[in-house]
Amino acid sequence: xxxALAYPFFQRALLAGLLLALVSGLLSxxxxxxxxxxxxxGLAHAAFAGVGxxxxxxxxxxGFALPFTFLVALxxxxxxxxxxxSEDTAIGVFFALSVALGAVFLAKSRGYVGDAMGxxxxxxxxxxxGDLVAVALMVLFAGAFLPLWGPLAYATLDRELALADRxxxxxxxxxxxxxxxxxxxxxxxxxxLVLVAAFLVIPGATARLLSRTFAQMTWLSxxxxxxxxxxxxxLSFLLDWPSGASVVLFQALLFGLALAKTGFxxxx
Amino acid sequence: MLACASMxxxxxxxxxxxxxxxxxxxxxxxxxxxxxxxxxxVRTLYRYYVFALEVRHLSVRLGEFQALEGVxxxxxxxxxxxxxGPNGAGKSTLLKAFLGLLPFRGEVRxxxxxxAQADPLWFGYVPQIKTFDRSFPALALxxxxxxxRRRWPFRLSPLERREALRALEQVGAEGLAFRPLGRLxxxxxxxxYLARALIRRPRLLLLDEPATGVDRVGEVDLYRHLEAYQxxxxxxVLMVTHDxxxxxxxxxxxxxxxxxxxxxxxxxxxxxxxLRQAFGHLGHPHGLFVEGGRG
Numbered sequence: 286x287x288x289a290l291a292y293p294f295f296q297r298a299l300l301a302g303l304l305l306a307l308v309s310g311l312l313s314x315x316x317x318x319x320x321x322x323x324x325x326x327g328l329a330h331a332a333f334a335g336v337g338x339x340x341x342x343x344x345x346x347x348g349f350a351l352p353f354t355f356l357v358a359l360x361x362x363x364x365x366x367x368x369x370x371s372e373d374t375a376i377g378v379f380f381a382l383s384v385a386l387g388a389v390f391l392a393k394s395r396g397y398v399g400d401a402m403g404x405x406x407x408x409x410x411x412x413x414x415g416d417l418v419a420v421a422l423m424v425l426f427a428g429a430f431l432p433l434w435g436p437l438a439y440a441t442l443d444r445e446l447a448l449a450d451r452x453x454x455x456x457x458x459x460x461x462x463x464x465x466x467x468x469x470x471x472x473x474x475x476x477x478l479v480l481v482a483a484f485l486v487i488p489g490a491t492a493r494l495l496s497r498t499f500a501q502m503t504w505l506s507x508x509x510x511x512x513x514x515x516x517x518x519x520l521s522f523l524l525d526w527p528s529g530a531s532v533v534l535f536q537a538l539l540f541g542l543a544l545a546k547t548g549f550x551x552x553x
Numbered sequence: 554m555l556a557c558a559s560m561x562x563x564x565x566x567x568x569x570x571x572x573x574x575x576x577x578x579x580x581x582x583x584x585x586x587x588x589x590x591x592x593x594x595v596r597t598l599y600r601y602y603v604f605a606l607e608v609r610h611l612s613v614r615l616g617e618f619q620a621l622e623g624v625x626x627x628x629x630x631x632x633x634x635x636x637x638g639p640n641g642a643g644k645s646t647l648l649k650a651f652l653g654l655l656p657f658r659g660e661v662r663x664x665x666x667x668x669a670q671a672d673p674l675w676f677g678y679v680p681q682i683k684t685f686d687r688s689f690p691a692l693a694l695x696x697x698x699x700x701x702r703r704r705w706p707f708r709l710s711p712l713e714r715r716e717a718l719r720a721l722e723q724v725g726a727e728g729l730a731f732r733p734l735g736r737l738x739x740x741x742x743x744x745x746y747l748a749r750a751l752i753r754r755p756r757l758l759l760l761d762e763p764a765t766g767v768d769r770v771g772e773v774d775l776y777r778h779l780e781a782y783q784x785x786x787x788x789x790v791l792m793v794t795h796d797x798x799x800x801x802x803x804x805x806x807x808x809x810x811x812x813x814x815x816x817x818x819x820x821x822x823x824x825x826x827x828l829r830q831a832f833g834h835l836g837h838p839h840g841l842f843v844e845g846g847r848g
Contacts, residue, residue, distance in 0.1 A: 318689055435704030442696070442705065442734075443685035449652040450703040451673040496690045497733060500707045 289522045298412045298528065301420045302475050302514040305484075308427045308468045310510030311434075313489030314502045315461060318441045324361065324462070325469065325482035327376035327383075331357035332470050333478050334383040336404050337390030346404065347416075351470045357383065358466035362459050407477030407529025416474055423471050430464055437461060438499050475518075477529035484529075487536040488513070494543040509539055604665065605630045605757055605789035606651065611659035613646050619811065620646040624659070626807065626816050628791070630756075633783060635803035635819070636793045639832050642810045644793040645681055648759045651791075652678055663757065673703065677755030679746045681762045681793070687735035693745045694730040697721060700752040720752035721745070724778050739766025747775070751782055758783075760792040764799070776802070797823070 289295050316322055335350025342349070357379050364375035403411050440447035440454045447454050469481050476484045492505035517532030524531070606628040613621040621643040628634055636644050650657045653668060663671040677700070697717040698706045706713065721727045726744040729737060737745065743763055750758060763779075764772045776799060783790055792803070800806050806822035808815040808831045815827035 318686060435702075435707060438705030439699055439703070441686065442689045442691060443683075445654065445680055445684055446678070446699070448654055449673070449676065449678050450699075451653065452703065493688075493690065498692060498695065499690050499705060502690050503707075 289519060294410055294412070295518075295522055297414065297417050298410075298475060299515070299518055301412045301417050302518050302528075302532070303511060304420045304424045305468070305472045305475060306488075306510035306514040307424060307507065309472060309485050310488050310507035311427060311430065311503065312461075312465060312468055313485055313487075313506045313510065314492060314499065315437060315441060315489075316465070316485050317489035317493055318499075319461075321465070322482065322486045323373050323376050324358075324465065325485045327361060327380040328354050328358055328466050328469050329473075329478050329482045330380050330387070331383040331466075332473055332481070333404075334387035334390065335470070336473070336478065337387035337394070340394045341390040347419075347470060347473060350473065351467065354466040354470050355463055358462040359459060362462045366455055366458065403477075404473060405477050405479050406527040407473070407475050407480065407532075408527065411474045416471075420471050423467060426467065427464070430460075433457060433460060434503070442499075475528055476532060477527065480529040480533045483533045483536070487533065487540055491536070491540045491543045494540075494547045509536070513539055602665075603629060605632065605663070606791075607660075607662040607665075609660040611647075611650060611657055611661060613643070613650050613655055613657045615646070615655070621650070621657075622811055624809075624813055626813055628789060628805070630664075630789055631783075631787050632805050633780075633790045633803045634792065634805045634807055635800035636791060636807045636809055637795070637797075637800050637823075637831075638809035638814070642831070644809055645761050647809065648678070648761055648791065648793060651757075651759060652676060674753050675756045677750030677753060677758045677788075679743070679750050679758075679760045679763050681765065683739075683742050683746065685734070689735065691734040692730070693721070693726070693732050693734055693737065694718070696734055696745055697730075697749045697752055700749040716752055717748075720748040723751060723782070724748045725774055740768060740771055743767050743775070744771075747778070754786060754788075756786075756788050758788055758790045758792075760790065762793050762795065764794070764796060772796075 290299075316325060331354045332350040335353035336346040338353065339346030339349035361372070361375045361379050364370055364378075365372045368375075436447065436452050436454075437457055439450075440452060440457060444454060465485070469485065472481050472484055488506040488510040489502070491509050492502045496502035496505055513535040514532055517535040518528060520526060520535060521528040521531035604627055606626070608627070609625050611621060611624040612619070624647065636647065638644050646655060649655045651661060651663070651668070661668040663675065694709070694714070694717050695706055697720050698709055698713050700720070701713055701716060709717070718727060718730055721730050721744075724744045724747050726741065726748060729741055729745060732741075734742075734745070743766060747760075747763060750760075758779075760779075764775055767775055779790065779792075782788065792799070794800055800823060801819045803819055805817060806815070806819045807813065808822050808827045810831045814831040815822040815824075821827075
């Protein structure tokens with residue numbers, strides 16, 4: 286296992302994975318408590334359209350996926366805030382639109398699109414030095430998210446109280462959607478498009494089963510995200526499994542254990 | 554007999570009455586115009602010390618529905634105002650407008666300042682329907698602490714913890730401090746929300762049917778706590794209620810039915826005529842006009 290650390294590609298994947306785990310572990314409790322797991326799925330498909338566009342134009346796919354997903358996140362939040370439509374309906378519309386666009390872009394991409402598989406399930410080999418810089422920047426960016434933890438948690442519990450206290454709740458909704466979009470796109474290389482939403486949901490869900498307070502839930506979610514990324518990536522290296530699948534399987538295993546624990550102890 | 558509508562006229566000590574007094578004095582001395590030298594700072598100070606709320610021509614539209622129309626009133630500081638009216642009269646809407654939760658037309662001043670400039674910490678609010686997410690992992694103590702810092706506490710400082718426990722104790726709910734919020738009953742939640750409103754020592758307490766779900770003994774207790782807080786702090790209380798007995802205990806009663814039907818001391822505002830105007834009928838299951846209702 287230790288020899289894995291000697292490979293630069295594994296070092297990069299591990300570092301990127303752990304940094305991403307910090308971001309996803311921090312966002313995951315909000316995804317779970319605000320019932321945004323479908324938003325995660327919708328944004329992952331928006332990223333798919335972005336990757337398709339990147340392959341079509343022969344640019345860096347994630348360079349296209351990032352702004353595209355960010356815009357879709359803002360658009361979904363806009364439709365939710367400004368119309369009578371519910372959030373899942375808004376997501377459903379953009380979900381379908383993104384997949385359709387992605388399919389058209391991929392079909393029209395000339396030449397080799399085998400890369401698409403790596404984007405779908407994640408690949409350890411895919412993390413280049415440039416990606417590492419992007420992820421490190423994202424972690425710094427996530428530092429800006431920390432002061433929002435208190436106000437966001439407050440509005441997550443009771444939106445009306447937060448509004449009555451004059452918090453900029455709507456602005457915070459947009460910021461959260463934006464953070465989710467950026468975090469999600471950067472995680473695509475390691476986890477893959479198909480599984481990236483799970484990456485944002487499972488640590489929070491597991492933590493929720495074991496926590497009595499939201500602060501506890503956030504700590505646990507961070508810890509679980511780090512642990513499962515570490516375990517998953519080693520698993521991926523040793524068994525030659527797709528990295529995203531390994532990480533998510535590891536997360537699911539921890540979720541199963543937490544579920545068994547709460548099940549046996551007779552509830553929360 | 555006093556007409557209901559005339560009760561909306563400026564009460565003694567109001568800005569209008571004050572202006573009138575000045576104008577009269579001026580006339581005697583051969584001057585014209587408004588009270589001199591009192592615009593700007595002094596005027597603001599005067600309002601700051603006299604009124605908790607000045608509302609002029611407040612209208613709220615909820616979609617196609619005109620929830621409130623042309624509401625004007627002046628609530629002196631330290632008043633305990635019971636707001637009564639039939640279902641759909643706009644009672645909760647009025648409180649929400651004061652909190653800035655709903656867009657409205659008209660003017661609302663809080664302690665002399667336009668609503669937008671008012672400090673959110675002046676307001677203590679207990680909503681009628683608790684819309685919070687019951688699956689959110691939270692302790693009652695943490696919710697109470699949000700009253701202090703307007704955001705969710707990651708960690709409570711010893712001071713915040715002490716304050717929050719004291720606020721819970723104030724409403725007889727110290728035993729609930731470390732219970733998960735999602736597992737509390739309606740009556741227990743009311744107490745916790747009230748503690749959250751009281752912890753910031755609000756100058757204006759807005760309560761939307763605070764006794765909902767509270768048993769009879771608890772209700773008496775709740776009002777006792779409220780009264781004690783108000784006496785000690787001199788805060789102004791606006792309370793939406795269906796409890797006529799409680800309304801009779803208030804210093805002012807606002808009878809509302811999308812407009813102000815009556816506003817004044819309970820014995821006037823709760824007169825037959827006002828209530829007939831507001832409710833369109835007199836028979837009320839709680840024995841509206843039972844003699845000795847003041848208890």
